[in-house]
Amino acid sequence: MKRILLLAALTGALPCFASQETASGFSLNQFRIVYPAAEKKGITWSMTNNTGRAYLMQSWIRPMDFTTGLPAAESDSKGPGDAIPLMVTPPLKRLDPGEQLTLRIRLTGMTLPQDRESVFYLSVKGIPAMPEKASQTGGQLVLAVVNNMKMFYRPAGLPDEGVKGAAKQLRFSLQNDALVVDNPTPFYINFSQVTVGGKPLEAEALRRLVPPKGQQRYPVSAGMRGEVTWQVLDEDSQQTAVQRQTENNS
Incomplete structure (x- = not known):
């Protein structure tokens, strides 16, 4: 539509x-x-x-x-x-x-x-x-x-499941005042929402994409700890299913 x-x-x-x-x-x-x-x-x-x-x-x-x-x-x-x-x-x-x-x-x-x-x-x-x-x-x-x-x-030859599959492979770590996202996939990641311990990250920061086979850092408030949840926008601008990762401090 x-x-x-x-x-x-x-x-x-x-x-x-x-x-x-x-x-x-x-x-x-x-x-x-x-x-x-x-x-x-x-x-x-x-x-x-x-x-x-x-x-x-x-x-x-x-x-x-x-x-x-x-x-x-x-x-x-x-x-x-x-x-x-x-x-x-x-x-x-x-x-x-x-x-x-x-x-x-x-x-x-x-x-x-x-x-x-x-x-x-x-x-x-x-x-x-x-x-x-x-x-x-x-x-x-x-x-x-x-x-x-x-x-x-x-390009040709990338995994058929696209962004939906890539969303499941992301890894998160809290490093001082930043949430670091590692993306091992060949796809760009555009978050629709990310929370740490139930608190959402600012939408303005989430405009920055996570590059393929790279990482991105997002600022977090002092004391933000706990489970990380996320959703990304797929090829049709729809939100993928919610993914979760327990806290991983570095």
Whole structure:
């Protein structure tokens, strides 16, 4: 079932879509995108304009800032070695009311690791068309609308059970003021919730993914001890079953 989104209006910033069950706004067919290597001709992603206005849609692929889990700032300088081997078409398109935008994402070079996932963001920015009267009188504030979807490139040969299987293999240890998560799997882990001794970790910290075959550290409050429970978001943005591990201090 498609999720319907309302436009947020924030001055001085590029607002994101706010998820709502409503008949107006934009509907997206996916919030998390998995690009299997087997799709040799690329994959598609779509959204529908349910508003009464036309939008100019700009679409592109962005790297992730792993210190925050958010898209990297556009101002970040990129060298030749930082080029993203993915392209999205069409990069620009007018989207009229009721029209569907379908994007094709395609791998342009075999430079990504083949033993683990890679992660990026698909960014889609919409600039609303100005009403004719407003364009004549001037003085109108036009706000761009941006949505960022995590996109995972998944090489061939990774375990079929995907994130659900990976969630069961995580290992946790408390080290001073941090909960350290070890991920031996080839999949990125995106937690929906983690608790230590029944106390939840802050959602902002959990934006940071646990890299494949690596680890991540999350801050914990003094005295947080006890059983660790966790759930992660799977390929369909659904929470996996709750997993538990008794406390393991290092």
